[in-house]
Amino acid sequence: MSSLIDFHPMSRRAFLGGFAATTALITLHPFAVRANGNANQAHLRLMETTDIHVNVMPYDYYADKPNDTMGLARTASIIDQIRAEAGNSMLVDNGDLLQGNPMGDYMAYKKGMKAGDLHPVIKAMNVLGYDCGTVGNHEFNYGLDFLFNTLGGANFPIVCANLTKGELAADPKQDALHFKPYAIIEKTIKDGGGAESAIKVGFIGFVPPQIMVWDQKNLYGKAHTRDIVEAARAWVPVMKEEGADIVIALSHSGIDGHGLTERMENASLYLAGVEGIDAVFTGHQHLVFPGPKDFVDVPGADPVKGTLLGKPAVMAGFWGSHMGLIDLLLEKDGSGWKILDFTCEARPIYHRDDARKIVANVGDKAEVVASVEPEHKATLDYVRTPVGKTSAPLYSYFALVADDPSVQIVSNAQTWYIRDMLKDGPHKDLPILSAAAPFKAGGRGGAEYYTDVPAGDIAIKNVADLYLYPNTVQAVVITGEQVKNWLEMSAGIFNQIVAGAQDASLINPDFPSYNYDVIDGVTYQIDLSKPAKYDKDGKAVHPETSRIVNLQFGGKPIEPGGKFLVVTNNYRAGGGGKFPEIGADKVVFVGPDTNRDVIVRYIVEQGTINPSADANWSFVPMAGTTATFETGPKGRDYAAAVKGARIEDAGDGAEGFAKFRLILG
Incomplete structure (x- = not known):
């Protein structure tokens, strides 16, 4: 493979069909229509990517073939459409950019990053015009020097309010931080009457405190972390005092409804409860919110409306699989703005058809593809x-x-x-x-x-x-x-599993x-x-x-x-x-x-x-008992060779998986 043709998986017919279906959806968001003609209202669309993990291209370097389920180049291709639906928009990233596929390893271990170098992920993000970002736990996997040399090339601020340079101060506001805790961006927006007006949007970022365990070798003696909610309670009032009309949390932390605990890893639900925070972009768990499957039983989370403790929230999947959207209907309140209404969405880049095959909803954004072409080719040589x-x-x-x-x-x-x-x-x-x-x-x-x-x-x-x-x-x-x-x-x-059960579910998906x-x-x-x-x-x-x-x-x-x-x-x-x-x-x-x-x-x-x-481990035999599990359909090629277990094909599972039966008797 020697050209960009190698990783473009869509035929011209498939692309044009998908593009036509997508562009047909470009209509003004209801908030834009609702604000039209109203001089004291405006529609603002906030867009999120999260957990990209170096997947800029729609390409699986492990399998060495194109993949329609991933790639910032794909997510990027719907940004113009999304911006057209809104008029006023901002784009943010929620962390876990720098590690996760062989391109990340190539950049860290083979090419290296010096001050002034541009990492391919940062190149792509600069092309797309991000407004703000935060760091995820995997940003620290290659060490702090690599991290700061890489993020130093970003044309947008990176914020994190709970990563310190040393021991924690008595007052969180006195912490010596590795990043600015927040950024207040003054953006000119057009209101419903067609006039331009300024709004101050504050972004504050958070990383899981557990990075001190997960990356101790890179962080010991060089960093410390504070509890997410504690840091938010300290800094959000400062943002309000400095004039932020609305405050958006960039939380590289998931959603857990089992109660607030100190230094909890997945604190986004309770972060939403901090006074002054207006909306939460979340991530880290590689799930989708709002949506029909994830977080349906979490108290305080509404996966239909997309709210955490009543506030708008989104988790946009992983590897570029979704674009997260929070739409705000704003109303001018004196000299500032407040949120009048909102909607939330996680918009996918692909779907499965009736034959359970993956179908791309969009094609690549050419400018993003071109920005990373040298690193993509070098990575292919490296992995082969x-x-x-x-x-x-x-x-x-x-x-x-x-x-x-x-x-x-x-x-x-x-x-x-x-x-x-x-x-x-x-x-x-x-x-x-x-x-x-x-x-x-x-x-x-x-x-x-x-x-x-x-x-x-x-x-x-x-x-x-x-x-x-x-x-x-x-x-x-x-x-x-x-x-x-x-x-x-x-x-x-x-x-x-109860003895004698037939086709009991084997695996706990959580x-x-x-x-x-x-x-x-x-x-x-x-x-x-x-x-x-x-x-x-x-x-x-x-x-x-x-x-x-x-x-x-x-x-x-x-x-x-x-x-x-x-x-x-x-x-x-x-x-x-x-x-x-x-x-x-x-x-x-x-x-x-x-x-x-x-x-x-x-x-x-x-x-x-x-x-x-x-075969050093196995299940205790259970007479007359079977259990089922799902795996990839290509597993059918190897089922007969599995040692220490009796497995038989049980048909098709959900979402492209195959179902198998484990005979425990």
Whole structure:
């Protein structure tokens, strides 16, 4: 592939059909009509992108093929339409720009970023004319120097009110911040009478406080974080005092209705309750709000109207899948403006037709495509570089229901690495275990979101596909009892199943697959007839239960007080995922290498790898019982080869997935 034609997936006929359908929708928003002729009213449209994760192009670098479900170049193509519907508009981004696909790794590890360089994501955003942005947790994955060199090229302000340079001050307003806490942008808008008038729109940004755990290696001694709601309560009154007519929160934090807690990760619901905040753009969870599926049971959230505690809010998916829209009908109140009415929408860039195929709603925006062409081509060359061979396919279609080759190869590489690194250290005689999770296992990513590498050459793109994140290797020393509880936490991904049930639902969709750790080096079974000991947040909801049975090392039951060295990544070792008793105090080794680099080195040394799973875990048999789960339809090619589980095709699932039956008897 040598030209931009390579990643343009739409035929001329398909594009023209989609474009005609889209442009036919360009009509004035009802607020624009309502304000027409009224000199003291105006319509303002606020647009959001969030969780782009370097996906500028509609291209899946892992699969090395176009993909119509992603790409800022696609989201961008509807901006002109959206602006035309409104007249007055502003565009913001809600963070997680810089990490998430091989273009991000290429820029960080191969090309690098010096002061004055322009990152392709920033190039694209400058083309589109963003008004403001904030940072997400993944902005810190490559270190602060990379972060500031990259964001320094933005032609718009970046705000964050809860990221400090050091320890927290007694008064949040005295914190020494890495970014300005807010920006008040004076925008000229045209009112319903055709006259121009100024409005002061304030934007304030927030990042999850947990970055201090997730990126400790990059932030320790260089940064600190304050609770989101606490920071908002301090700074929003200041924004009002400085004349902000309306205040918009750019919250790289999701929606959680279980009650406000200190330093909570997903605080957007309670952020909306802060006096003075008028609207909330949210993200981080890779979900859609408003919409028919997500957050339907969250108290205080209205996923039909799009409100959090009565205030307008939007979460615009991920990877450019949606454009978030908050439309405000404004009324002049004395010398300022107030919100009279609002609507909220998350507008998608694609849909599925009756045949369940993905259909693009829009084409690429040419100016965005052109802005990143050099980096796109360089990334293609980078990801196609071979590093070795695999004697068998690597796939993750069944990673949640059976021991899996894509997880197995990660554990093989981690074990190989840590054995060499600690061979002369004080922990050299401890039994070595390896914890690894499937990162691409469908879910929110869709029916195509799986690892699928055929036997033969392995390129860098395949390694990046196996291990999505630039985590670094760490190891912890824990007891046999803590190993068991680690597995108990992981087993929370499964629903409880009554013996004799037919086609019971197997997977809890609220439990993220990246927290389903398989621990290699031990053998064990999972008893689905028992309730989960821990919920997805690590709370012991059934402390008396035990799903993990027959846990053995070397063919013998594990002693609760025995010591084990478990190799994992910095996220898990530092407490990420809230696994019981796993945290920085247990860490005995902090590696200089990323897990991905370790996998590459392992493959290079082996030449040809054998990724066959060793079936070290399975479900306890349950006579006459079956359960169903969904996976990618291409899993049908591998179902017969799955070790340690009896699986049969059960037809089609929802939204492009295939359904399979797990026979537990």
